[in-house]
Amino acid sequence: MFHLSSSSKKWWNRSSVKGLLNEPKYRHLRDLHKVIKQSELTLVSSYATLTSLGSNQEANVYRSKSGACVAFLSNYDAKYSVRVSFQNKPYDFPPWSINILPDCKTAVYNTARVRKPISIKMMLACGGMSWQSCNEETPTVNDSDTLTTNGLWKQKNVTRDSLDYLWYMTDVNITSNEGFLKNGKDPYLTVMSAGHVLHVFSVHLLISMYRRILVGTVHGALDNSKLTYSGNVKLRADINKISNLIVSVGLPVNFLLPVSPMLAVGTEPLFGLNEGSRDLAKQKWSDKVGLKGESLSLHTLSGSFSVEWVQGSLVAQKQPLTWYKAIFNSPGGNEPLPLDMVSMGKRQIWINGEGVGRHWPGYTAQGDCSKCNYAGTFNEKKC
Template sequence: MNVMGSAGKAYIQWCAEMATDLNVGVPWIMCQQNDAPQPMINTCNGFDCDTFKPNNPNSPKMWTENWTGWFKAWGNPDPHRTAEDLSYAVAKFFQAGGVLQNYYMYHGGTNFGRTSGGPYITSSYDYDAPLDEYAGNASVCFIANNNKTNDQTVELQDDGKFFAPAWSISILEGCNKEIYNTAKVNTQTSVIVKKPNQVENNSQQLSWSWRPEPLKDTLAGVGSFSATKLIEQKETTADVSDYLWYMTRFQVKYNKKGNMSNTKGITIPATLNSMILRVNTTGQVLHAYVNKKLVRSKWGTNGKYRFVFEAPITLKKSKHQITLLSATVGLKTTFKAPLGRDPVVVDMQSMGKGHTWVNGHSIGRFWPSILSKQDGCSATCDYRGQYGSDKCSSNCGSPSQRWYHVPRSFLNDGVNTLVLFEEIGGNPSQVNFQTVTVGKACGNAYKGSTLELSCQGGQKISAIEFASFGDPKGSCGFFEKGTSESDTGLSTIQKACVGKESCAINVSEATLGSSKCSGIVTKRFQGLQLAQSASSRLNFTQPRKDGGFYMKSDPGASDGRDESGAPTTTRTDADER
């Protein structure tokens, strides 16, 4: 409220009084308002809220938005947050006296139409959520190891020693039996792949028609209305369009001394035939025309969308017309809906910048021509240490968003219409529709827990590519064997899972055989890691540090990589939910 000044504070106070006067019988909260008026309960939003304190000592300590990830923005790589760090933050919050915690977001989605917010968020609001857009009274104790790198051994006196991994919090029932540790996440991870539309070969069979925007009158300075000042775009268009043309005209004359001057009486040396057109803009992109000719296009990069547009122009003794914004082309084609019930996406990688509709439904803005930065991404992510939105990133050097969700409720059984509104050019012949399915699945579990594995859509596990019970390393899709493992773990899992839609594995030496690990430090690595296929085949490939599973899609499915081998899947190995 501080940025709103005294008027803003007065308004918030009025809102609080109005809310309490309704006598609804339940408390009211205000998130991220440290000076929220009483009796409002101020709450915390953020990646961590263990140090948060309500402004009233009698108010409960509540975490209304635990950010499970971060939003995608044009020109930025994909942010990810590990499940280990998320669970660590939750345990730390309750250890510090928290009473309520809520995940934001728990289910990702798409902001269709013009509903995506700022700063310059993509149409996809996946948010690295646990679900993506396609789907006691007992005495307990907390043991926290806040060290970022070093594991610790804690003396429990009569109950012996307890091993605490780095950057983790353990919950002990009866203060001696571990029932949960934030670094020991036992879960299945699904890796999404795209499969071609089996009804038709979109990229070859889509027949496009196009219609350019009529610019003759616009470039000549003929507009809908006039004003004596620059006007704000969103207010003028009522925020129903991304596009607004700004047009102005002026005349250059020579004075008696041979210098140029405009109608305002400003003298311009005649020797400076080459001038600079300068425009201060807070918009994301600007196109400039002088005398009906495009002089330059420019857009903000690296998340910086306030920029100064500059372009050299030549002015002669005559009347001149300056027109600012964009030239656009409308493209139209028809297509058949992909078979099956899997979610549908359209691949827009070959286009430039614009907006797209399916059967009149706005799918959102596309801008694949702007790429995320080349550095800052890694195939692995260490959950230990303070989390930030740029800590674990992927998709560097690629479009911020390539795939656009088309809900099946938008599609017809017969012919469907796709319309593109393109600003800066592109290649519509490469646009195609695909379906989204689970191509791989990995599992991770620790000794003493149960790992549950399942396929979607009634499919069955047909093979196990890899399983390791011991101290495997790596992450989903990048497993590798450790220094020790059970000799019978793989065969045991194959017998328990192959041919079934789901299976449950008790991660113990009694079930999987001796892991051959010794010492308290290595016990934290004992577990299971598998791989399972959501298609007709399931192949396991590599191990990881606790156990897990990994699956591949059937032949013909995209493996989530482009021709260069760069990952392009919508979910990544860092998504260990």
């Protein structure tokens, strides 16, 4: 099994969905599908006749030429249960629900009545796994597949909305007479972006190898994806390299919905220099789309041999842009297996080279969770 601390696939379409049955919701929706299919011929071969059954109650009745009849009895009252009479028979409703009568006589399904599950789901841990890790390489401006531009381009203009990731890289030339080199007050960097996540790195050349140092990570909020990173960055009397990795949520583009904002890194002032401040956004920048590990297919067995992995105490802990892999034996039985990845950040998971899902941490509800009431019209703060 492989998983990456941040996924590089934009999205994918799957013909099937695998996983554990979510009861009792699964059985409730399965029964709804069953009764609709049972009534399909009548529903598609006739028009509904609407009849009032009360101030907030009505009946939609479908009758085919062959004499078949299907009725939907609705109670739109969000507070009170009611009893109505339909074709001289009484029917009881919970608030905000619909009774389905596939023969216009017997109510076989109600949208608000959920049957209790016939079994209780229990999770049995199969034990931990021995993990190995390797770090995703930080690209440099000398890489062959980088694009050099004047200023900063918007993410979708470069990635064409195909991948979640875009690197922005630039050089910061620091001379030996800079005051901060003597007084120890590191320059102050500010980076603004339209979202959704930003990793800021400083990259130094040490003995013919580039060493990446994470300067900071910020992410946008649920109601506003815009973000700002502000913090000190260590620079040397040399040509320093600043690398910004901008990450988008990675939802597919739906042409029936409004297009999401064109994500971009904005102005990048660097404060604390002899000249006062320097606007890095006006410099030359090199852009690189995607991650190297994905191009090497590290998530496959054959691709995993193209890099060196570390294990034991050397395994990376809580570091962005890290690949992890482990080998495990399948437990007995044919039931789906849940994966406990509660400690993950934004990641993608593969098993035997097949992508099994992406993980993007949600926002945790604040305060105590009260009993949920689904009756009434929906709003985003409900349930």
